[in-house]
Amino acid sequence: MEKKDFLEALKKLKENSKKRNFSQAVDIVINLREIDIKREDRKIDHFVNLPFERGKKIKxxxxxxxxxxxxxxxxxxxxxxxxxxxxxxxxxxxxxxxxxxxxxxxxxxxxxxxxxxxxxxxxxxxxxxxxxxxxxxxxxxxxxxxxxxQKTARLITKNEASVKALVGFENGKDEEIAENCLFIYNSIIDDLPEGKNNIKSVILKFTMGKPYEIGKGFRHESTTVEKTGS
Structure with missing residues (x-):
């Protein structure tokens, strides 16, 4: 997966987003496969310093x-x-x-x-x-x-085999948001025993918008997280 994939996803999200009276958050969701998160050695929980701030002051x-x-x-x-x-x-x-x-x-x-x-x-x-x-x-x-x-994000698997993180806001620079997405994606791959083979899907989503799956397009369902083992 490359930066251009995230730039394309952001473009599609913006083209299909209704005008709101606020700037929507942009989240990345990475769904995993063949990962048993009940095993301590398979859980993901670490902090990363992103290339760019996400447009919201961290208190x-x-x-x-x-x-x-x-x-x-x-x-x-x-x-x-x-x-x-x-x-x-x-x-x-x-x-x-x-x-x-x-x-x-x-x-x-x-x-x-x-x-x-x-x-x-x-x-x-x-x-x-x-x-x-x-x-x-x-x-x-x-x-x-x-x-x-201000640039720190926590990447953690909780009750599902997925990782979700804020990468920016709708009114932010696409280049910076895409860099943050790519950084998180590569960080997750480094944590997985089989790297890319343990990635089931990568999704970008605005607060109020439909999820956009990288390489596939918009999802009809609103959920972004897939069940463990699916």
Missing amino acids: ACALVDKQLLKNAQENCDLAILNEEFPRFGKKEIKKIANDHNFFIAQANIMTEVAKYFGKVLGPRGKMPNPKAGCVVPGTADLKPVVQRL
Whole structure:
């Protein structure tokens, strides 16, 4: 699969999209075959740094102690001091979780982070993750961390043998969206035991539009994810 395949798909999506009063998100869905995601060694779960930002600001919340507080306040959308953790109730933490894409934590207070935030952030997949560079020392500069997160996407198989990711928005540059798509596609192939042979289909979709399968065209059904083992 090449960049031109994604450019053609984007062209078709735009030609067949109704005019909306907002810019629709563009998602890529990669359906897998002959992959048993119940096996731990077959699950996909990693972070990639895309070539281009996707057109939506990624919000980061920092959970830190006094050593990193000033830096966090200057560079993150929200900074919470560890001394204040006990005053946050579950409802408030849920709101914070819904409002932020990534959580950055200072390594030496991870035990406190898990104690007070783990029950909410864990099930949402938003616990500070070292794979994403979100667990940092107290001496860290968070500016480059937050800048990198603007291009960071998580590629993960959940309950189905498929990976879905935001690659851009309808009003974005097609070239950049296509580059993001190709980067994700190649990253997934590198994770699969048989590479391209484990790819069943690759689909692009606008928020409100029909799915477009690369190489085949528009799907009549609205679903993009195929059942495991199909």
